[in-house]
Amino acid sequence: MADGQPGSSAPEVLPGAAETAHLRVDNVTKRFGAAKAVDNVSFAIPRGAFATLLGPSGCGKTTTLRMIAGFYDPDEGDIVLSGKRINQLPAHRRGTAMVFQDYALFPHMTVKDNVGYGLRVAGVPGKERERRVAETLEFVGLGGLGHRWPNQLSGGQQQRVAVGRALVVRPQILLLDEPLSNLDAKLRESLRWEMRELQQQLRMTFIYVTHDQDEALSLSDWIAVMNQGRVEQAGTPWEIYYRPRTEFLADFVGxxxxxxxxxxxxxxxxxxxxxxxxxxxxxxxxxxxxxxxxxxxxxxxxxxxxxxxxxxxxxxxxxxxxxxxxxxxxxxxxxxxxxxxxxxxxxxxxxxxxxxxxxxxxxxxxxxxxxxxxxxxxxxxxxxx
Ligand SMILES: Nc1ncnc2c1ncn2[C@@H]1O[C@H](COP(=O)(O)OP(=O)(O)OP(=O)(O)O)[C@@H](O)[C@H]1O
Ligand SMILES: [Mg+2]
Structure with missing residues (x-):
């Protein structure tokens, strides 16, 4: 198949991203039994980009994110961080942190303890831990709510706890799996801008997963549209919207x-x-x-x-x-x-x-x-x- 055609395995990159890529996914495949959840996917994300994986339910977004995080091993292909292959590195040594689709807060821990969890596991001493937790709670707008339990929080507040818990370990790359999908439409729209502001403020590389095309278009520097385990097209929101390569893509984004x-x-x-x-x-x-x-x-x-x-x-x-x-x-x-x-x-x-x-x-x-x-x-x- 020719380069640049639908289904091509050529890496999809922003101009200049290949040399300076913060994260590269090279020809990665993941099978569950006989089915390929992720099928020969390649892309490169520059440092400091807000990158989004967009696609319908079941297309392989979460599986891709989990391989980047180190929760799944790819069957084929490489995950490359700052030029180094990290396939063999355990999740907690990759410099990535993940916000899960359902937040996965610990129900038996207070907000403070949820946010501090990663620091405790990493052996950060008590005083330092308390300082960083307090600072992070302020940063995500939860100052004063540290003693609450997860079931005493609104959906939006739970989402902030999940983001705080990921940020507190100071990751290089934040992985966010549909962080707004459980919230109502109004809240989703306002938190959208907070996500973008957060990313700009931290100058952190974000890899964001969503099936909502408006969310992807409005937030991202770069979007990879996935379909049936493959990257159908990647590029800037403008390219994806006005220069779709396939009928699926044209239709999916509007x-x-x-x-x-x-x-x-x-x-x-x-x-x-x-x-x-x-x-x-x-x-x-x-x-x-x-x-x-x-x-x-x-x-x-x-x-x-x-x-x-x-x-x-x-x-x-x-x-x-x-x-x-x-x-x-x-x-x-x-x-x-x-x-x-x-x-x-x-x-x-x-x-x-x-x-x-x-x-x-x-x-x-x-x-x-x-x-x-x-x-x-x-x-x-x-x-x-
Ligand atoms: N642990 C697993 N065991 C078997 N099959 C799996 C597993 N995880 C995912 N799959 C399958 O792999 C495919 C991709 O799943 P994945 O969760 O990556 O999709 P997704 O794009 O995140 O979808 P959604 O938008 O619904 O979250 C699906 O067909 C799914 O059923
Ligand atoms: Mg998913």
């Missing part, structure tokens, strides 16, 4: 229009996507090649489209004749479903105002530079994957 089209006039890194009577010139993403007359998908996000009155044209835009099938007022946007040549396109119009809704015949306006090409996986690729 609403998208995926329109069947034929590649024409293929020249180097450009092609023209033809569908209906329209021709949309696009640039090909790095590592992606298409053949003349190949069937591909034009991918465009709903907020990258505009509506205008029927027959309208505008310089630099492609205008498609459509009719409004239905619309929904979502508060911040009006979402339209526009019928073009028997296919429905989703179009989001920001700040819809009052009394300006489109009806009947319209022009659907598309700026070619906001469109993107996705090459569907061939049957051969699917069966080898």
């Amino acid at each position: 609403a998208v229009n995926l329109v069947p089209a034929i590649a024409r006039d293929v020249r180097g890194a450009t092609a023209v996507l033809a569908f209906g009577g329209a021709r949309v010139p696009v640039g090909l993403p790095p590592g992606v090649s298409v053949r003349e007359d190949q069937e591909v998908r034009l991918s465009v996000r709903p907020e990258s489209l505009w509506l205008a009155s029927a027959g309208a044209t505008a310089q630099g835009m492609i205008s498609l004749a459509g009719t409004v099938a239905r619309r929904a007022f979502l508060g911040d946007i009006m979402r339209y479903w526009i019928n073009v040549d028997g296919r429905e396109w989703i179009v989001d119009q920001a700040d819809p105002g009052a009394g300006v809704a489109f009806e009947g015949s319209v022009s659907l306006m598309l700026r070619p530079e906001r469109a993107h090409v996705i090459v569907p996986a061939t049957p051969a690729e699917l069966s080898s994957g």
